[in-house]
Amino acid sequence: MPAVKVKKNEAEKIKKLLKKEEIYDGKRRPQRVKNYILFPITDPKKAQNLGFEVVDVELPMRPERQIYKNLESFLKEKFTNEELSYLRRYDIIGDIAVIQIPPEIEHREKEIVEGLRRVYPFLKVVAKKGFHTGAFRIRRYSIIWGEKRLTTIHKENGIKIKVDLSRVFFNPRMKGERYRLAQTVKDGEKIFLMFAGVLPYALVIARYKNVDITTVELNEEAVKLGLENLKLNKDKLKGRIHLIKGDVFEVGPKLETFDRVISPTPKGVNALRLALEKAEEWVHYYDFVHENEIRKFKEKIYRECRELGKKCEIKVRKVSDYKPHVFKVCADIKLY
Ligand SMILES: C[S@@+](CC[C@H](N)C(=O)[O-])C[C@H]1O[C@@H](n2cnc3c(N)ncnc32)[C@H](O)[C@@H]1O
Incomplete structure (x- = not known):
C-alpha cells in the first residue's frame, strides 16, 4: 500500500x-x-x-466508525443518488438520534438506523420525528430502534440540558443562537425570557454572564425539567435564573421592565407588543417569516415601536430554514 x-x-x-x-x-x-x-x-x-x-x-x-463522518457518507455506498436526495437533516440530542424519513425511503429504515449507530456509537435510541403540535410545540416521535424512552441529557455550550422529547419542546439547532445571545448580553443586565421551555437560552446566558433572568413557561413538564436543569448546572452558572410557571400574556404585563427581552416565540403566536413594552434597551424577537416579507415584518416592528412612543433600530437575521422560502428569523431590536 x-x-x-x-x-x-x-x-x-x-x-x-x-x-x-x-x-x-x-x-x-x-x-x-x-x-x-x-x-x-x-x-x-x-x-x-x-x-x-x-x-x-x-x-x-x-476502525469502521471513524471512516464515516456522517450518515450520508455511510449511506453513499448503499443508496442510489435518488434515495440519498430524500435523506433529511437529523439531530443528535443526548444519546437520541431524531430523523425524518420520507415515504420514498421508508423501506430503507434499517440501513438508516444502522448508519446512525455506526456514525454515533453512543446512541441508545433512534426516533422518527413528526411535526410540532399544540401550544407547547411538542413534536410527535416514534421510536424505531433502541430503548423505549425519549428522555435524555443533552450537552451544549458547556451546560447539561435534560429533556423529555415526548413532553417538551427542544431544538438543538439553536445552539449557535444561544451562544450569540450569551456573548451579546452584558454582566449586570436584567433579562426577561419569554417562552422559556426547559431553559436552554437562560442556562447558556447565565453560564457566561452575571445576570438576572426572569423566565416564564406555561408547560408544567417544561418547568419541572427547567428546575432539574438548574440543579444540574448550578456550579457552572454566573447568573441567576428565576422561574415563573404561567401564561406569558397574563404574567408578563404584571412584571417590571427589563434591560433586555428575549422571545423564542412559538409558531403562530404574536408576542411582539408585550416584548417591546417590557424592554428598555434590547429585544430579540424570533418569528417565522417568508423571505419576501422581511420588509413587512420590519415595518410592523417600527409601527409597534412608534405606537409605544419608542424609537428603534432593527436588524433581522435568518436563523434557520423552516420550509421553502420561509425562515426562522431573529429581529434584534435596539430601543431608544
Ligand atoms: C418554541 S418553544 C421555545 C422553548 C425554549 N425557549 C427553547 O428554545 O427550547 C415555545 C415554548 O413556549 C411555551 N409556551 C407556549 N405558549 C405559552 C404561553 N402563553 N406562555 C408561556 N409559555 C408558553 C411552550 O410550552 C414552549 O415551551
Whole structure:
C-alpha cells in the first residue's frame, strides 16, 4: 500500500496538503517511524509528481466508525443518488438520534438506523420525528430502534440540558443562537425570557454572564425539567435564573421592565407588543417569516415601536430554514 514518508516536524502541514490534493487515504492509519511519519495515500504517481518520497508499506485500517463522518457518507455506498436526495437533516440530542424519513425511503429504515449507530456509537435510541403540535410545540416521535424512552441529557455550550422529547419542546439547532445571545448580553443586565421551555437560552446566558433572568413557561413538564436543569448546572452558572410557571400574556404585563427581552416565540403566536413594552434597551424577537416579507415584518416592528412612543433600530437575521422560502428569523431590536 502506498504511503508518503515525511519529516515529523512537517507532518501536519503535509497532511493538510495531501488532503487538499485529495490523495490522503483516510481509511488507513498513519504510522510513526523514528523521526518520520508515513501517511497513507491513494495516488502514488500524483504524490511523486508533488515531490514526495513514496514507500510501499502495510498501514492498518481504521476502525469502521471513524471512516464515516456522517450518515450520508455511510449511506453513499448503499443508496442510489435518488434515495440519498430524500435523506433529511437529523439531530443528535443526548444519546437520541431524531430523523425524518420520507415515504420514498421508508423501506430503507434499517440501513438508516444502522448508519446512525455506526456514525454515533453512543446512541441508545433512534426516533422518527413528526411535526410540532399544540401550544407547547411538542413534536410527535416514534421510536424505531433502541430503548423505549425519549428522555435524555443533552450537552451544549458547556451546560447539561435534560429533556423529555415526548413532553417538551427542544431544538438543538439553536445552539449557535444561544451562544450569540450569551456573548451579546452584558454582566449586570436584567433579562426577561419569554417562552422559556426547559431553559436552554437562560442556562447558556447565565453560564457566561452575571445576570438576572426572569423566565416564564406555561408547560408544567417544561418547568419541572427547567428546575432539574438548574440543579444540574448550578456550579457552572454566573447568573441567576428565576422561574415563573404561567401564561406569558397574563404574567408578563404584571412584571417590571427589563434591560433586555428575549422571545423564542412559538409558531403562530404574536408576542411582539408585550416584548417591546417590557424592554428598555434590547429585544430579540424570533418569528417565522417568508423571505419576501422581511420588509413587512420590519415595518410592523417600527409601527409597534412608534405606537409605544419608542424609537428603534432593527436588524433581522435568518436563523434557520423552516420550509421553502420561509425562515426562522431573529429581529434584534435596539430601543431608544
Ligand atoms: C418554541 S418553544 C421555545 C422553548 C425554549 N425557549 C427553547 O428554545 O427550547 C415555545 C415554548 O413556549 C411555551 N409556551 C407556549 N405558549 C405559552 C404561553 N402563553 N406562555 C408561556 N409559555 C408558553 C411552550 O410550552 C414552549 O415551551
